[in-house]
Amino acid sequence: xxxxxxxxxxxxxxxxxxxxxxxxxxxxxxxxxxxxxxxxxxxxxxxxxxxxxxxxxxxxxxxxxxxxxxxxxxxxxxxxxxxxxxxxxxxxxxxxxxxxxxxxxxxxxxxxxxxxxxxxxxxxxxxxxxxxxxxxxxxxxxxxxxxxxxxxxxxxxxxxxxxxxxxxxxxxxxxxxxxxxxxxxxxxxxxxxxxxxxxxxxxxxxxxxxxxxxxxxxxxxxxxxxxxxxxxxxxxxxxxxxxxxxxxxxxxxxxxxxxxxxxxxxxxxxxxxxxxxxxxxxxxxxxxxxxxxxxxxxxxxxxxxxxxxxxxxxxxxxxxxxxxxxxxxxxxxxxxxxxxxxxxxxxxxxxxxxxxxxxxxxxxxxxxxxxxxxxxxxxxxxxxxxxxxxxxxxxxxxxxxxxxxxxxxxxxxxxxxxxxxxxxxxxxxxxxxxxxxxxxxxxxxxxxxxxxxxxxxxxxxxxxxxxxxxxxxxx
Numbered sequence: 001x002x003x004x005x006x007x008x009x010x011x012x013x014x015x016x017x018x019x020x021x022x023x024x025x026x027x028x029x030x031x032x033x034x035x036x037x038x039x040x041x042x043x044x045x046x047x048x049x050x051x052x053x054x055x056x057x058x059x060x061x062x063x064x065x066x067x068x069x070x071x072x073x074x075x076x077x078x079x080x081x082x083x084x085x086x087x088x089x090x091x092x093x094x095x096x097x098x099x100x101x102x103x104x105x106x107x108x109x110x111x112x113x114x115x116x117x118x119x120x121x122x123x124x125x126x127x128x129x130x131x132x133x134x135x136x137x138x139x140x141x142x143x144x145x146x147x148x149x150x151x152x153x154x155x156x157x158x159x160x161x162x163x164x165x166x167x168x169x170x171x172x173x174x175x176x177x178x179x180x181x182x183x184x185x186x187x188x189x190x191x192x193x194x195x196x197x198x199x200x201x202x203x204x205x206x207x208x209x210x211x212x213x214x215x216x217x218x219x220x221x222x223x224x225x226x227x228x229x230x231x232x233x234x235x236x237x238x239x240x241x242x243x244x245x246x247x248x249x250x251x252x253x254x255x256x257x258x259x260x261x262x263x264x265x266x267x268x269x270x271x272x273x274x275x276x277x278x279x280x281x282x283x284x285x286x287x288x289x290x291x292x293x294x295x296x297x298x299x300x301x302x303x304x305x306x307x308x309x310x311x312x313x314x315x316x317x318x319x320x321x322x323x324x325x326x327x328x329x330x331x332x333x334x335x336x337x338x339x340x341x342x343x344x345x346x347x348x349x350x351x352x353x354x355x356x357x358x359x360x361x362x363x364x365x366x367x368x369x370x371x372x373x374x375x376x377x378x379x380x381x382x383x384x385x386x387x388x389x390x391x392x393x394x395x396x397x398x399x400x401x402x403x404x405x406x407x408x409x410x411x412x413x414x415x416x417x418x419x420x421x422x423x424x425x426x427x428x429x430x431x432x433x434x435x436x437x438x439x440x441x442x443x444x445x446x447x448x449x450x451x452x453x454x455x456x457x458x459x460x461x462x463x464x465x466x467x468x469x470x471x472x473x474x475x
Contacts, residue, residue: 050099050398053172054106057390060165065108069387072123072138075370076116078195079142091409092196095402099394107390120147127156130377139384140374140391145367148189151375152473153439157188158374163385172393181430183276189371191430194395196403197369199328201428202251202259204232204349207244210321214238218349219416222361222423229260229291229352232322236301239321246301250311250325255366256296259324260288262364264354267431269466276470278445278463287354316343324351326366327407327424334411347417350424361427400425442469 071079077093079100089097104112117123120143130137143151151157160166161182168178177192191197206218216235221227236246249256261284270279296302305311312332315323325333327348335343350361372391378384404425408418445462 050102050394050396053393053396054102054390056170056172057106057393059107060386062108064383064386066110067383068111068113069103069109069140069383070113070115070136070138071140071142072115072117072126073142073370074117074120074123075142076114078370079112079114090402091405092399092402095398099398102394103387103390107387120144123147124150127151127375127377128154130375131156135377136379137377138375139378139380139387140372142195142370142372145189145191145369145371148371148373149367149439151373152188156376158376158378158381158384159185160187160190160374160385160388161185163374163388164382165386166389170389170393172396174392174396178392189373190392191365191369191371192395193397193400194372194392195370196399197365197371198400198403198425198428199326200366200369201327201363201424202255202324202351202366203327203363203424204351205315205323205325205329205333205346206349207239207315207318207321208345208347209318210239210242210244211235213242214321219347219420222349222420226356227349227352228356229263229287229295229354232352233291233294236295236322240301242321244318245303245314245320247295247322247324248302248305248311248315248320249296250308250323250329252308256324257288257292259351259364260291261285262429262431263351263362264288265358265360265362269431276466278466284354315346318344330407330411347414348412348420348424350420350427361423362429363424363427365428365430439469441465 073079078096080096100112103109115138117126123141123143124147126137127141129135141151148157161168167173168182169175174192178187178190181187181190181192211218214235216238218227218232218235221231232247240246251259264281264284264287266281266284267279270277303311303314311320311323312325312329314320316333316335323329323333330348333344333346350363353361372388374381374384374388404421407421412418412421445465
């Protein structure tokens with residue numbers, strides 16, 4: 001099955017580390033036994049607020065007072081309230097609205113204009129046209145990580161480190177996230193708190209009733225460090241004895257296999273001497289094949305799917321013990337029946353580790369994750385840099401808390417899942433390759449690396465390619 005590992009370019013290289021762990025311990029739910037649940041709302045917030053972050057910024061004596069800052073996106077909900085009255089807003093919608101109001105009022109802007117396009121293709125074409133004609137389209141864009149790869153290759157994006165007024169080393173910035181998404185002093189797009197990329201994290205859902213009947217306690221295994229793919233395989237087999245499928249996946253085969261590979265803590269791209277280098281583990285690829293054969297290619301444990309959306313439907317109906325899916329699938333899984341009751345009692349877990357010796361979990365983020373970027377065709381790079389700096393500062397903590405509170409209050413409702421959500425958030429991981437994944441040359445090389453018959457070692461010509469690619473994109 002690994003022969004198809006990276007057939008889709010949108011899956012090739014995902015995982016570049018750590019959406020910032022902005023939460024403090026005071027708001028983290030305490031560990032509890034798996035039999036204990038609580039519907040207590042999680043409403044505490046971090047001690048450092050977005051307002052305090054903004055107070056640390058210099059307004060340059062009102063230099064940009066009365067200006068309009070334009071953002072182009074297909075995801076309007078990331079930037080403006082579409083829910084109406086504040087009382088009707090979710091915690092996340094309130095956080096988004098508060099951030100935008102804070103930015104506008106703090107710097108006395110005339111307007112933050114949000115252009116919501118119907119498709120990313122429109123944004124791509126309008127950026128290209130603006131670049132060719134020397135006209136202004138937007139000061140910032142928010143698109144998928146896949147598209148930022150194309151825009152970077154096309155030379156349409158500013159290196160964020162070159163923009164005036166951007167201080168990535170400041171206390172109010174999500175330092176870990178920025179550092180991990182940078183290559184030296186270059187970063188062409190950013191994904192994290194500001195774009196709610198946590199939504200696309202790969203996680204493991206489980207049916208509490210089925211696991212309780214089988215006397216299985218995965219949360220305890222996560223807590224004591226023994227939750228590995230081998231341990232999950234044993235639990236899947238036990239759960240299947242309850243007359244259900246042991247495991248299923250809502251990911252396509254390439255996404256699934258990548259996620260298993262990345263859960264071992266592997267990065268496909270590393271940086272050496274300022275250049276990109278392919279980092280490939282043939283031994284891990286073999287283990288991925290073994291895991292896939294034991295779990296997902298075993299039709300006694302995992303159903304064969306034509307439509308992966310059916311995996312979520314079956315999980316909701318209690319037909320499956322474990323489900324690999326993206327975190328944003330909780331909206332569908334948590335649906336209620338006509339009488340208002342939950343269809344299935346479920347929880348979430350991080351993906352298993354490949355071995356118990358790993359120090360942490362990896363929850364890969366798919367390239368559907370939204371990224372922000374600054375076009376080279378922006379009217380004023382100094383103004384764009386000033387607002388990018390403020391935008392990241394105002395997003396840190398606030399949007400993270402809004403997202404976390406929304407998930408916990410509206411979907412999870414128990415301390416086990418709240419605890420796991422914190423762990424997943426702290427383990428969100430990118431590989432710089434996510435920003436290169438849509439490029440055909442990179443895809444061709446990745447296919448040779450991970451779909452070769454031997455899966456053993458990196459060919460010298462492929463290693464050299466990544467250095468050449470680095471020179472082309474990063475100069």
